Amino acid sequence: MPIITDPYHWLPIENAGGQQGYADRDGSILIAPRYYDIGRFCFGLAAAIIVPHRDDSLGYLGMDGQWQISPRFYSARDFAACGLAAVTDGSYLSGYCDRSGELVIPAQFDNAYDFDEHGMARVDKGQLGYIDTSGAWRIPPRYEKLSDFAANGLARARDEDERVLFINRNGDTVLTPDFDSVFHFGPEGLALVVQDGRYGLIDSQGAEVVTPQYDDLADLRQGLARVEIDGRYGFINRTGELVIAARFADASSFMPCGLAVVYDATGRQGCIDRSGELVIPCTFDNIELDLYPDVLEASRDGRNGYIDLAGNWLFDRQIDA
Numbered sequence: 197m198p199i200i201t202d203p204y205h206w207l208p209i210e211n212a213g214g215q216q217g218y219a220d221r222d223g224s225i226l227i228a229p230r231y232y233d234i235g236r237f238c239f240g241l242a243a244a245i246i247v248p249h250r251d252d253s254l255g256y257l258g259m260d261g262q263w264q265i266s267p268r269f270y271s272a273r274d275f276a277a278c279g280l281a282a283v284t285d286g287s288y289l290s291g292y293c294d295r296s297g298e299l300v301i302p303a304q305f306d307n308a309y310d311f312d313e314h315g316m317a318r319v320d321k322g323q324l325g326y327i328d329t330s331g332a333w334r335i336p337p338r339y340e341k342l343s344d345f346a347a348n349g350l351a352r353a354r355d356e357d358e359r360v361l362f363i364n365r366n367g368d369t370v371l372t373p374d375f376d377s378v379f380h381f382g383p384e385g386l387a388l389v390v391q392d393g394r395y396g397l398i399d400s401q402g403a404e405v406v407t408p409q410y411d412d413l414a415d416l417r418q419g420l421a422r423v424e425i426d427g428r429y430g431f432i433n434r435t436g437e438l439v440i441a442a443r444f445a446d447a448s449s450f451m452p453c454g455l456a457v458v459y460d461a462t463g464r465q466g467c468i469d470r471s472g473e474l475v476i477p478c479t480f481d482n483i484e485l486d487l488y489p490d491v492l493e494a495s496r497d498g499r500n501g502y503i504d505l506a507g508n509w510l511f512d513r514q515i516d517a
Contacts, residue, residue: 206237207491207502209515221491223511227261235274241265241281241295243272252286256297265297276311278329292317292331301331309344314365318342324353326367335367346381348400373402382415384434397421397436406436418450420470431456431472440472451485453492453505467492467507476507 206218210229217229227234234257235243241256241264255267256275271284280292280300291303292311307320316326316334325337341354350362350370360378362371377390378398386397386405396408397416406413412424420431423442430442431450446459447468455467455475466478467485476483483503484493491510494503501512 207488207513208234209513211515219511219515221510223515225515226259227257229515231257235272238274239277239279241275243274243281254283256281264295265293268297269293273308273310276317277313278311278315280311280317280329282308282310282317290319301327312345314345316345316365318344318351326365334365335363343380346385347383348381348385350381350400352378352380352387371400371402373398375408382417384416384419386416386421386434388413388415395423405434406432414449418452418454418470420450420456422447422449422456429458440468448485453485453489455485455492455505457483457485467505475505476503479507 206226208216209219210216215229216231216234217225217227219225231244231246232248233245237259240259243254244257245253246267247253252270253267254269254272255263256265258264269283269285270288273282275281279295282290283293284290285303287303289303290305290308291299292301294300305319305321309318311317311329315329318324319327321337323337324339324342325333326335328334339353339355343352345351345365349364353361353363355361359372361369364370373389375389375391379388381387385400389396389398389408391408394408395410395413396404397406399405410423410425414422416434420433422429423432425442428442429444429447430438431440433439444458445461448457450456450470454469457465458468459465460478464478465480465483466474467476467483469475480494480496482495487493490505492503494501499512500514502510504510
């Protein structure tokens with residue numbers, strides 16, 4: 197059988213003992229559940245643990261289920277497009293290994309994060325900064341807090357004076373918004389702000405797009421942002437217009453699948469589309485939207501598994517293996 201290389205078709209499964217593996221969309225086993233933790237496949241490799249309760253038991257599997265990098269790390273993050281992954285070795289410091297498992301950026305950081313598409317990775321060495329794929333500093337460590345760069349090229353930072361500011365990829369401070377609280381920029385170029393307990397949105401220049409007025413507000417995703425009005429939840433568009441009435445007990449943001457999770461008065465969950473139509477009835481205990489573009493992880497009445505975008509049950513997560 198040919199190896200399915202699209203990671204979106206790999207769905208986590210587990211056996212009665214809690215060991216994990218992967219199945220395809222039809223429930224056919226791709227990797228038998230024999231690992232005590234297994235991550236998602238990124239560029240053909242997934243971090244996995246085969247021996248529980250040992251710090252040095254993380255390695256990387258290929259999509260054929262065989263070890264490509266033998267277990268020897270204390271922690272291991274996803275591989276990035278540049279071919280490097282952040283790992284922690286026996287020194288309890290973090291560096292970066294290549295696809296052969298060689299530590300090409302020595303373990304020297306208190307913490308290390310994934311490289312982005314621009315070849316920059318956020319690292320912690322007492323303070324936070326950014327390095328390039330050679331390990332050289334692109335932005336020296338000088339921040340108390342520092343986020344990943346958003347799609348608009350700005351990262352939220354906090355300096356020693358506790359100021360919240362935004363920097364570009366050269367390390368220049370380009371924005372210092374004056375609000376009670378300021379969050380990172382979301383995927384559609386807007387950032388949440390709070391003033392006097394009310395939530396709004398600003399753009400990349402710091403201008404108010406949505407004046408702080410809501411009890412709660414989430415990032416704009418798929419052109420819509422979840423808002424709370426008098427204890428109920430609905431959605432506004434980019435200009436602040438309420439386009440889905442605040443009629444739900446709770447709601448998630450919209451995800452790339454085009455759906456958002458909503459809650460009824462009993463706490464049961466279903467999904468709406470971008471028009472506000474309930475396309476999956478509120479009959480589930482939990483629904484996870486952000487894993488795969490056309491498959492949802494769900495639970496109902498003690499049963500855990502996968503459903504399609506119409507709410508049809510595909511197969512159980514726990515298998516007899």
